[in-house]
């Protein structure tokens with residue numbers, strides 16, 4: 001289990017949906033951290049009370065990652081604006097265009113909240129490393145990364 005920060009930068013499909021039948025589109029998810037991504041789940045990254053599982057996934061350019069809140073707690077998926085490829089599109093639950101807005105919205109009215117069973121997807125078009133965080137559990141180390149390979 002790695003606890004480093006990753007560059008998370010997602011494409012544009014910052015939508016929270018409850019029915020996204022994506023499955024197995026991610027090339028090499030499931031890095032041994034346990035949890036989602038090995039093809040047996042209809043999502044790529046699940047969530048425990050305080051962690052993303054797996055914490056890091058690797059995909060190919062153009063692929064989509066589906067996060068699903070598999071816990072009873074409320075989380076967010078919020079890209080670190082300074083930890084995504086330079087030309088990459090920002091992503092965050094709630095569809096916010098930048099990290100500051102995502103944080104403000106969360107702390108003011110829980111904007112971007114992913115409740116149990118909620119899903120969020122993002123398609124990655126630019127190779128590189130994308131680090132992201134769950135805002136309410138940032139201090140607890142709830143961070144993750146998506147590695148996008150050419």
Ligand SMILES: [Cu+2]
Pocket residue numbers: 049050074075076134135136137142
């Ligand atoms: Cu969280």
